[in-house]
Amino acid sequence: MIYEGIAGVPKFECTEYEPKRNKYCVCIPIINEGDRIKKELHRAKKNDIDKIVDIIICDGDSNDGCTNQISLKNLGVNTLLVKKDIGKQGAQLRMGMWWALQRGYDGIITIDGNNKDSIEDIPKFIEKLEQGYDFVQGSRFIKGGKAINTPLIRLISVRLIHAPIISLTARKWFTDTTNAYRAHSRYYLEHPKVKPFRDIFKTYELLAYLSVRASQLSLKTCEVPVTRRYPQNEKTPTKISPLKGNWLLIKILIMNALGKFQP
Template identity: 70%
Template sequence: MYSKENKNIDGVPDYISNEIYPKKTKYCLCIPIINESDRIHKQLERAQKNGIDKLVDIIICDGDSTDGSTDLSQLESLGVNTLLVKKGFGKQGAQLRMGFWFALERGYEGVLTIDGNNKDSIESVPLFIEKLEQGYDFIQGSRYVAGGKAINTPLIRHFAVKFIHSPMISLTARHKFTDSTNAYRAYSKKYLTHPKVQLFRDIFVTYELLAFLSVRATQIGLKVAEVPVERRYPDEGKVPTKISFFKGNMNLIKILFNNLKGNYNPKD
């Protein structure tokens, strides 16, 4: 076990890295979470059962959870390689910047991301690795392409993804994407370190970074693809999400328009 406090890095929130194991694989899987309780544990159990922890180093990008879900001994038993705990300002965008920084510093050739609420088919990781190996720079997981599955998707979310979010992202990217809200993705090192990306900027606080990275690859001529994934919502009970119905969705619309106008593009 190796723990280190990382502070005062430009464009990266202060964080603590708890390295359970050294780097073992060519690619890593970053999972941003905040108080996901047993959902993240069930997801990691599925990953371990399917050997995903042997294909990629699993890195938990925690927003400083307080529900006990990030107990190091439990994470270790579930095949986690490293726990990063964000201490600086920001939400999902900051957690991803933290994860990307750590991954690039560690020398991974590509980074996969997936939500930590156990809605996505973590078993699909090999599809993303295959595309990275083929030279793709941005791979978007989609429940709406052939082989993908959208299970119990709330009607309003289905409508928003199909008729608002994905069309706007596709327009901005000048390339058709079918499931642009989905954070199940992969990025090449070439993309993440490209001088026309510059992802380590404090402007990416919430969902801005996901929107920006959805469109920037095609804008700068990199190779992109979609792969089929499953996204399953619970059969009953509360839908696991961090986006509030009104304020959260209004913020997403604002981000989409800022993205369309190029407000997140590097200035130099």
């Protein structure tokens, strides 16, 4: 099925392999992730994650075969969404979140699809959503979390630049603010002073915005410990280029701090 002409939501194709099974879903944005997404889904299947959340792949129109539908169904994926429009991660997340809310989920977890994050920890996010939290940030830097093989430049950037700026903007301390492993309640995403479904969120703006808006509105927020493991002796899996990509992140941080994304 094709969805188009929806304000603030990119045009996309939807293929449902299963009906809605669970109260919560996990949206995984990917683009040409190769074997990394397959390994992540294997780990999810091994730990019965597909039995407690519906797994939604939010694809940016990959062409490397990583979204082979037989493989996805065998690995427990509930639905494949494929963006057919402009925009990058922010557009993929808007696509996934809009569709998930329309389908009736009470909360949406997000996680990268490059096999760096501990998808086995999804029960921690569900527990917090059940306790009434509106925004739950996964963190490798709090007690119980693990940061494995983190490149030094990334460690410095997160700890000394990104986290302090996001925390000042949010008016609450968060420790792992570049980490897309989070949970969002339906109440948060549908709050009239949030409005995530806007075309301004094309790349990484939505992640930065949703990191701060909940606590700005005095909603219930927290962090949970997770593991982020970078591959050893391999190229770092990322879509952020060293110069242009990092400058974009800084620009987004500044705009976010100035309130430019608020409705």
